[in-house]
Amino acid sequence: MIETLLLYLFAGTALAAAALMIVLRHPMRVALALIGCMLSLAGVYALLGVHVIAIFQVLIYVGAVMVFMVYAIMLLDVGDRSYMQRFSRLLWPGVGALVVLLAILAHGVWTSLPEPTLAAAGKLFALNEFSVAFLNEYWLHFELVSVLLVAAVVAALAVLQVGRRPHG
Amino acid sequence: MDKLQFLIAVSMALFALGLLGVIVRRNVLIMLMCMELMLNGVNLSLVAFAQQTASTAGAVLVLLIFVVATAEIAVAIPIVLLLVRRKHAMDLDAYADLKG
Numbered sequence: 141m142i143e144t145l146l147l148y149l150f151a152g153t154a155l156a157a158a159a160l161m162i163v164l165r166h167p168m169r170v171a172l173a174l175i176g177c178m179l180s181l182a183g184v185y186a187l188l189g190v191h192v193i194a195i196f197q198v199l200i201y202v203g204a205v206m207v208f209m210v211y212a213i214m215l216l217d218v219g220d221r222s223y224m225q226r227f228s229r230l231l232w233p234g235v236g237a238l239v240v241l242l243a244i245l246a247h248g249v250w251t252s253l254p255e256p257t258l259a260a261a262g263k264l265f266a267l268n269e270f271s272v273a274f275l276n277e278y279w280l281h282f283e284l285v286s287v288l289l290v291a292a293v294v295a296a297l298a299v300l301q302v303g304r305r306p307h308g
Numbered sequence: 309m310d311k312l313q314f315l316i317a318v319s320m321a322l323f324a325l326g327l328l329g330v331i332v333r334r335n336v337l338i339m340l341m342c343m344e345l346m347l348n349g350v351n352l353s354l355v356a357f358a359q360q361t362a363s364t365a366g367a368v369l370v371l372l373i374f375v376v377a378t379a380e381i382a383v384a385i386p387i388v389l390l391l392v393r394r395k396h397a398m399d400l401d402a403y404a405d406l407k408g
Contacts, residue, residue: 147314303389
C-alpha cells in the first residue's frame with residue numbers, strides 16, 4: 141500500500157517537474173527541474189525493484205550529464221538575455237502536435253498492451269543476478285558501447301579543434 | 309488502471325512534454341535538456357515493460373541508452389559552445405541564416 145502511494149508520489153513529482161521545464165524561464169532553473177524529474181524517476185525505478193537502473197540513473201544522469209549541463213549553463217550565461225522570451229513562434233503548432241501525438245500514442249498503446257505476467261521480477265533485477273546476466277549475455281554490447289564512448293570523446297575533441305581554427 | 313498502464317501513461321506524458329519543449333522553447337540548452345527528458349520517458353517505458361515481462365533485455369537497453377545520452381551530450385555541448393561563441397546568442401532564431 142505504502143509502495144503504491146510512493147509510486148504515485150514519485151511519478152507525480154516527475155510529471156510536475158517536466159511541466160515546470162516547459163514554463164520556467166532561466167536555463168539553470170530548467171536544469172534543476174530536470175534533475176528533480178530524474179531523481180523522481182530513480183525513485184520510481186527503485187520502487188519497481190530495478191535497483192541497477194535506479195543507481196545508474198542517479199550516477200550517470202544526475203551525476204554526470206546534468207553536472208556537465210549545469211557547467212555549460214554557467215559558462216554560457218554571461219549577459220545573454222534571450223531567455224526572457226520563453227516560447228518561439230511555434231507555440232501553438234507545438235501544442236497541437238502534442239495533442240495529436242498523445243492521442244495516437246494512447247490509442248496505439250492501449251489497444252496492444254501485453255497481459256501483465258506475475259513473474260518474480262524482483263530477484264531478476266537484484267544487483268548480483270543482473271550483473272551476471274548482463275556480462276554473460278550482453279558482453280558484446282558492453283564492449284561496443286566502450287567503442288561508442290571513445291568515438292564520442294574523439295568527436296568532441298574534433299569539434300573543439302574546428303573551433304580553434306581562425307575561420308574553421 | 310493497473311500499474312503498467314499508469315507507468316506507460318507517465319512515460320508517454322514525459323516524452324510528449326519533452327517533444328513540446330524541443331518545439332516551443334527558444335534556448336538551445338533548454339532544447340537539449342528537453343531531449344534528455346524524451347529519453348527519460350522512453351527509459352521509463354522500457355523499465356516498466358522489462359519489469360512486467362521479467363526479462364533483462366529491456367533493462368540492458370536502458371543502460372545502453374544511458375551511454376548514448378552521455379555521448380550525445382558530450383558532442384552536443386561543444387557544438388553549442390562553438391555556436392554561442394560565433395553569434396553570442398543562445399536563441400535559436402539567431403541561427404536562422406543556417407537554413408538553405
